[in-house]
Amino acid sequence: SAVISQKPSRDICQRGTSLTIQCQVDSQVTMMFWYRQQPGQSLTLIATANQGSEATYESGFVIDKFPISRPNLTFSTLTVSNMSPEDSSIYLCSVERDRAGEQYFGPGTRLTVT
Amino acid sequence: AQTVTQSQPEMSVQEAETVTLSCTYDTSESDYYLFWYKQPPSRQMILVIRQEAYKQQNATENRFSVNFQKAAKSFSLKISDSQLGDAAMYFCAYRSAGGGADGLTFGKGTHLIIQP
Numbered sequence: 001s002a003v004i005s006q007k008p009s010r011d012i013c014q015r016g017t018s019l020t021i022q023c024q025v026d027s028q029v030t031m032m033f034w035y036r037q038q039p040g041q042s043l044t045l046i047a048t049a050n051q052g053s054e055a056t057y058e059s060g061f062v063i064d065k066f067p068i069s070r071p072n073l074t075f076s077t078l079t080v081s082n083m084s085p086e087d088s089s090i091y092l093c094s095v096e097r098d099r100a101g102e103q104y105f106g107p108g109t110r111l112t113v114t
Numbered sequence: 115a116q117t118v119t120q121s122q123p124e125m126s127v128q129e130a131e132t133v134t135l136s137c138t139y140d141t142s143e144s145d146y147y148l149f150w151y152k153q154p155p156s157r158q159m160i161l162v163i164r165q166e167a168y169k170q171q172n173a174t175e176n177r178f179s180v181n182f183q184k185a186a187k188s189f190s191l192k193i194s195d196s197q198l199g200d201a202a203m204y205f206c207a208y209r210s211a212g213g214g215a216d217g218l219t220f221g222k223g224t225h226l227i228i229q230p
Contacts, residue, residue, distance in 0.1 A: 001161075033217045042205060043159075045217035058217070090157060094218075101147035101166075101209045103218055105159035 002026060002095050004106035012112045013083055020079045021109045023093035028073035031096040033103065034066070038089045049076040049093075083113045116141045116208050120221035127196050128229045134181075135191045135224045137206030145211040148182065149218070150191045154202040162204070165189065167211070193226075201228045 003026035013019050023032065032049040047055040047068055055068035070076045080087050090110050094103040117140045127133035139148070150162040165173045165182050172180050177194045193200055203225050207218040 035217070037157075042220045042222045043218070045219070048217060092159065094159075101211065102149070102161060102164055103209075104161065105151075108157050108159075110157070 002029065002097055002104045004093065004095060004104060006093060006106040006109050008109060009107065010110040010112075012114060015084050015113055017083055018079055018081045019083065019111060020077050021091055021093075021111075023076045023078070023106055025074045025095050027097075029095040029097045030073070032070060032076045033094045033096075034068060034076070034078045035092045035094065035105075036089045037092060037108070043092065046078070046091075049078075080111065083111075085113045087111065088113045116143070116146075116210070116219050118206050118208050118219050118221035120206055120224050122224045123222070124225040124227065126227040126229060127193075129196055129198060131196055132192060132194045133196055133226065135193075135204050135206075135226065137189045137191070137221055139187050139189065139206070139208050141187070141208065141210075143210055143212070147209045147211055148180075148189045149207040149209070150178070150180070151205045151207060151220075152200075152202045153205065153223075159205075163191065196228050198228050198230060201226060 005024045007022045034046040035043040037043045046061045047057040049070040051070045067079045090108045092108045093106045119138045146167045148165045152160045163175045179192045181190045203223045205223045206221040210216045
């Protein structure tokens, strides 16, 4: 498995502001991902964080709204920009290592936008 | 695009009994992975079990086992000897084995209640 930490664990933000979420892994991993879990819903993939190149976004998610950085193989950030109440969700990072296909998740960041 | 369907929003089982959670998926691919994840109220996603599509043998992990029916595109999770700590949301997930950096596609989840 992997030890993954996320900061902050939760935050309450005002609409129109931005929040950057950090994801740190205990060892180098090739693949890192960001997911969103809206209240009472399942997880939806936002993007794949690529080291050394732009993130790959899923349909419905754009770089201007969710810019992602991946400066090295153990760290990534997701920024939620120009927030609205609809952005209130849990944001989770995950990594894939060891056996192919297995993803391990961070503890999530609970974001509330007022 | 792949889809994952969990048709049981909620299931309830008595402690020590066995329960089966259902999952079906739709894909045109022949090689892929399937997973069950558990999310307790702490919201931490925990990998329960993994199945590779090219393997006919059903995966097992202690009290957890799957019934993988590739032709029917069905992937159910059986929990034996249910324990109070099994209470959680359970998500079925699909990942392509195409070799790219693919994320997971999740079902909507099943809320499992354990009755003491």
